[in-house]
Amino acid sequence: MKTYKKKDFPVSEIRKFLEPGPVVLVSSAHRRRTNIMTMNWHTPMEFTPSLVGCIISNANHSFELIRRSRECVINLPTVDLAETVVRIGNTSGRDLDKFAAFKLTPVPATTVRAPLIAECCANFECRLVDSKLVNTYNFFIFEVTKAHVAPTPRYPKTIHYRGDGTFMISGTNTSRYRPLFQPDKL
Amino acid sequence: MKTYKKKDFPVSEIRKFLEPGPVVLVSSAHRRRTNIMTMNWHTPMEFTPSLVGCIISNANHSFELIRRSRECVINLPTVDLAETVVRIGNTSGRDLDKFAAFKLTPVPATTVRAPLIAECCANFECRLVDSKLVNTYNFFIFEVTKAHVAPTPRYPKTIHYRGDGTFMISGTNTSRYRPLFQPDKL
Numbered sequence: 001m002k003t004y005k006k007k008d009f010p011v012s013e014i015r016k017f018l019e020p021g022p023v024v025l026v027s028s029a030h031r032r033r034t035n036i037m038t039m040n041w042h043t044p045m046e047f048t049p050s051l052v053g054c055i056i057s058n059a060n061h062s063f064e065l066i067r068r069s070r071e072c073v074i075n076l077p078t079v080d081l082a083e084t085v086v087r088i089g090n091t092s093g094r095d096l097d098k099f100a101a102f103k104l105t106p107v108p109a110t111t112v113r114a115p116l117i118a119e120c121c122a123n124f125e126c127r128l129v130d131s132k133l134v135n136t137y138n139f140f141i142f143e144v145t146k147a148h149v150a151p152t153p154r155y156p157k158t159i160h161y162r163g164d165g166t167f168m169i170s171g172t173n174t175s176r177y178r179p180l181f182q183p184d185k186l
Numbered sequence: 187m188k189t190y191k192k193k194d195f196p197v198s199e200i201r202k203f204l205e206p207g208p209v210v211l212v213s214s215a216h217r218r219r220t221n222i223m224t225m226n227w228h229t230p231m232e233f234t235p236s237l238v239g240c241i242i243s244n245a246n247h248s249f250e251l252i253r254r255s256r257e258c259v260i261n262l263p264t265v266d267l268a269e270t271v272v273r274i275g276n277t278s279g280r281d282l283d284k285f286a287a288f289k290l291t292p293v294p295a296t297t298v299r300a301p302l303i304a305e306c307c308a309n310f311e312c313r314l315v316d317s318k319l320v321n322t323y324n325f326f327i328f329e330v331t332k333a334h335v336a337p338t339p340r341y342p343k344t345i346h347y348r349g350d351g352t353f354m355i356s357g358t359n360t361s362r363y364r365p366l367f368q369p370d371k372l
Contacts, residue, residue, distance in 0.1 A: 162359070
């Protein structure tokens with residue numbers, strides 16, 4: 001599988017990749033265990049600090065790894081990884097070393113111990129900054145502490161889940177409405 | 187502009203429309219005022235009850251209308267409404283009656299006083315059920331109490347914001363990976 005050469009990217013601008021709503025892969029590490037999960041329920045929450053909120057079900061093996069380590073990496077897979085993304089979401093880290101099973105390459109991160117996934121075109125290192133809603137809703141609020149992004153493709157072709165086994169694949173990108181924006185609303 | 191004939195839709199299945207991450211229009215009402223805002227930062231949080239979390243900045247006129255009435259409607263616009271969506275996001279309800287200004291048709295809702303937008307292909311009536319994170323993050327947790335969805339198009343062509351005036355337009359839909367899912371993971 002293809003790996004990407006990435007560059008540092010401003011953490012305040014990661015909406016470019018997450019705001020359109022793609023399926024992401026969340027990698028985590030605690031003590032000597034690592035894991036990867038497929039995750040769809042996330043939203044940007046703030047630019048600076050760069051906050052992302054997401055639901056990680058307590059039924060997932062990753063839940064405890066992330067709650068205890070208070071860290072993870074959000075990785076952005078493109079459509080060519082769709083089958084792997086589905087397989088990752090339909091197996092459990094309790095039974096499987098997912099990096100090995102799915103031939104994904106862990107790369108050391110800079111600010112967290114959870115590994116980056118080399119085969120994803122963007123990686124966002126995250127620290128858990130608010131766990132107030134974890135018990136009630138499984139809702140985690142992360143601060144993105146470092147972003148790594150491949151300069152190409154400029155707009156990666158991502159997959160977006162609709163439930164019931166159906167994905168929407170991202171389509172064309174357009175800036176034709178840009179002149180209608182007020183500068184502070186971009 | 188086109189309006190849609192809609193049917194009741196199960197509130198536990200609205201992920202079909204919201205999980206892919208589209209830009210939505212949020213309509214609200216408080217006392218005699220109504221408003222519409224453009225909103226991108228949202229995520230499903232639970233199937234039953236059907237919960238949606240979203241960021242509504244306190245800089246928006248809608249913030250107070252929604253915080254006080256504890257209700258809103260999340261409306262799903264398709265790409266043919268993109269220009270209107272951008273114009274709504276770049277004006278304020280303080281200065282403008284947006285229904286009148288943008289020739290949108292308010293339709294009475296069933297469970298809330300905020301109006302549905304007839305020109306949107308889906309409308310989700312929402313009640314504010316948790317405001318614990320409103321002061322800290324402008325984060326609202328709504329329960330969807332009623333969903334109205336046009337039977338066609340089956341998969342509406344939606345717009346997804348990337349920041350900097352750029353939108354991704356939803357592309358093709360595929361169920362080719364469905365056989366890889368475990369039944370409880372669909």
